Amino acid sequence: MPRIKLATVLIAVLCLALGLAIATQVRRTNSGDSLADQRPQDLVVLLDGLQQREAALRKEIAEAEAALTRLRASGDTSAAALAEARRRADALAVLAGTAAAAGPGLEIEVTDPQGGVAPSDLLDAVQELRAAGAEAVQVGDVRIGVDSAFTGSTGEIVLDGVRLAAPLTVLAIGDPPTMAAALNIPGGVVDTVERAGGGVRITQRDRVDITALRTIRTPQYARPAG
């Protein structure tokens, strides 16, 4: 009887200890400090894995940074190329007459009360202005472009299909004194027009606004060669 009693007590004690151990272990596992009770070997393996991961991530960072630098550099060069292309497009637009232009220049008023001014006189005038460095020219309401042409007959001048009615205003952007001198040379444009019965009044201005535009003509026959 005492032996059974002893066994029962021992069973109770052991089961109590087991319950205690289970509760403690569950508590400890849930507390989250799982690294504290790991074996050194496992910790070494963990550390090794973390170090490898760190190395891989560092490599990734370096690659990403290199890519960033590369892209930034190419972004810079393409931005510069874009700005250059835009500058050239602006300059060409002024030359081709597709953009409005402003700057110092001349305002030339041509009167023709007797209808004696010939298309060639105006052509001479434009020619003289160009020779004197005019960068943009407008005759009447027509912008002079690379394909402008004076047609018609004396007193009935047509420019690019538009009939020009006197009095006529010619606007030119360029160096005002040079252009004025070019028009005023003896035997030049002013002389010719006055001989034909017309009048020319030249005004030098600090700012001339040329607002007439030309539409771009797509070449029908000419193709870029080379």
Place this chain on the structure above:
Amino acid sequence: MIGIIALVVGVLVGLWLDPTVPEWVQPYLPIAVVAALDAVLGGLRARLDGIFDGKVFVVSFVSNVVIAALIVLLGDELGVGAQLSTAVVVVLGIRIFANAAAIRRHLFGA
């Protein structure tokens, strides 16, 4: 019966007191718990079989726990602690399942 009551009381006391485990016991406590569970289930099975003996239970309980802890200790010393822990848990797990199956057959007859 006394064992089950004591078990429940132990769990409650453990949750209530939240005792700290000494440093040197920490690696062996989980294994010891599994070994003890195996012993308890074995005892339950023996009781249902009608061959329960208190002395056998006490001895098997203690020896289970001690041997499991010793195996893990040995494994740690040999540098294969993790693997031996796994081996012990697997073996004890199989035994727990076998005992649980026997108990189930007794309780449900299937």
